[in-house]
Amino acid sequence: MDSIQNDQKFLLKSTAFNLIGTCLKVVGPVLTIVVARVFGKEIFGIYVSTQLFILTLCRIAVLGLDKGLHRHLPQNKVHNRAPYEGIAESLWVTVSIALGFSLVIWIGSFFNLQRVSSGLAMLSSLEISLFAMSIIPYTMISLFAGASEGNRHPQYKIFINDFAITALAPVIALLLHYTGVTDKYALPIGFFISNMLGMSTYLVLMNKQFPTIQWFIRKKIPAELLNFSLPLGFSEVVAAFLIRVDLWMVLALIGPEAAGVYAVMVTISNGLKTIRQSYxxxxxxxVAGMSTDRLDTDLKPVFSYCVSMTTLIQLGIGFFIVLFPEQTMMIAGKSFVSKENPAAVLGILIIGNLLDGFWGLSGSVINGLGKSKFMLMMNIVSLALSLLLNRICIPIFGIAGAAISTVAYQIMQCIWMNLYLKKMGYWPYRKDLWIQGIWIVSLITCDYVLNFVYDPPMVTKIIAAVIIAGLILLTFWKQGLAGQKYGKKSK
Structure with a gap:
């Protein structure tokens, strides 16, 4: 059975993997830009659009079972079940659905039915068939990644899903391009080969993690796993709309130029969101691997460790963006810093993601406790609230209204999730997190002063950034986040 010491070691190791993975993720966008330049806007646009369509089908095919395995595999240990229960059963169901999607596309392409869709009409029968070949391997990759995370090997998803596949697809496509393969075929073939390599790697790793696993079985998916996974699957679909609805409504209500500026701000501020999501x-x-007794004693230090790490990493990024908003926005070009006070809007989004980083990890605890239906209900309510607030605020405040609406539903979610945890009898925040609270208030104050009170010279900002970075590192050290000291502190 796992102990608090083992949990602490796992969290510390996973934090290191997350930091490495964050650096490696830069490679994917860089290669994507190269692909766009080599293949041209039209072929690249078709590739990106069709790839997103294929990935959406894979997301549906997996039925949320990849996320469900995050909880089910640790629960196997708690209840003394076979450690691999649920993996093979889920695999054959998801592969069957993925095969069904592929067959429909292949048969439809034979009759040129892709012409019915304006988004797919530009594809030939061979092109759409090549894209469909990736549905099965990518669905398997998604399921294996979820199983590996549930088995405490998050590094496999970080290095395979987030880095290797993302980087290999454009590299293979470029190699095919320079060896004479037709451009419109090179991209889907590169995508397929990268997914096949990822799937093959995972098969080796899965057999290594579960040496006695039986792949060819006729058992049904355990009811506990299925009942937990389906709400998660639907919740992810709702969440996908939720994180995009503000941008879509800016586009619909005040036009594409404002949407372009706001999209850059969302992309930049989401650098903080990904930190919280990675935990x-x-x-x-x-959490799922804790017995009832361990939940009472070990949940608080484990959860508080994750909150501490998430918040401090976010603070480092957040302070840099708040101190140098114009320079950060310049990544997209000068036109994006000429609008009326975009720094203030960017600051609002950063503050929302920072609050979500501190309070929002409670959602992972709720899922770990098996309450996926609550998360689905909360996301549906959040989507409705976001639609309403965006419709009211955007016409009045412009893109600032979209940012305010986003922060409003984030705060609502944080309050609701933590009240729900409290009702269940858990309050997983340690008292020493007041230090992170002071840091958050300091960033909010800094953002307000820089936007509405005083804009210091660049030299002063640079000196402040160095001092703040040093103090954040000092906080990291004093709280013992680099080792076991944190887990032994008083609660």
Whole structure:
């Protein structure tokens, strides 16, 4: 059975993997830009659009079972079941659905039915068939990644899903391009080969993780796993709309130019969001692997460790963006810093993601406790609230209204999730997190002063950034986040 010491070691190791993975993720966008330049806008646009369509089908085919395995595999240990229960059963169901999607596309392409869709009409029968070949391997990759995370190996998804596949697809496509393969075929073939390599790698790793696993079985998916996974699958679909609805409504209500500016701000501020999201697959299996007795004693230090790490990393990024908003926005070009006070809007989004980083990890605890239906209900309500607030605020405040609406539903979610945890009898925040609270208030104050009170010279900002970075590192050290000291502190 896992102990608090093992949990602490796992969290520390996973944090290191997350930091490495964050650096490696830069490679994918760089290669994507190269692909766009080599293949041209039209072929690249078709590739990106069709790839997103294929990935959406894979997301449906997996039925949320990849996320469900985050909880089910640790629960196997708690209840003394076979450690691999649920993996093979889920695999054959998801592969069957993925095969069904592929067959429909292949048969439809034979009759040129892709012409019915304006988005797919530009594809030939061979092109759409080549894209469909990736549905099965990518669905398997998604399921294996979820199983690996549930088995406390998040590094496999970080290095395979987030880096290797993303980087290999454009590299293979470029190699095919320079060896004479027709451009419109090179991209889907590169995508397929990268997914096949990822799937093959995972098969080796899965057999290594579960040496006695039986792949060819006729058992049904355990009811506990299926009942937990389906709401998660639907919740992810709702969440996908939720994180995009503000941008879509800016586009619909005040036009594409404002949407372009706001899209850059969202992209930049989401650098903080990804930090919090990366801790979800790490924290949830740890919580799911705790017995009732351990939840009472070990949940608080484990959860508070994740909150501490998430918040401090976010603070480092957040302070840099708040101190140098114009320079950060310049990544997209000068036109994006000429609008009326975009720094203030960017600051609002950063503050929302920072609050979500501190309070929002409670969602991973709720999922770890098996309450996926609550998360689905909350996301549906959040989507409705976001639609209403965006419709009211955007016409009045412009893109600032979209940012305010986003922060409003984030705060609502944080309050609701933590009240729900409190009702269940858990309050997983340690008292020493007041230090992170002071840091958050300091960033909010800094953002307000820089936008509405005083804009210091660049030299002063640079000196302040160095001092702040040093103090954040000092906080990291004093709280013992680099080792076991944190887990032994008083609660």
């Amino acid at each position: 979800g697959p790490i924290l949830q299996p740890v």
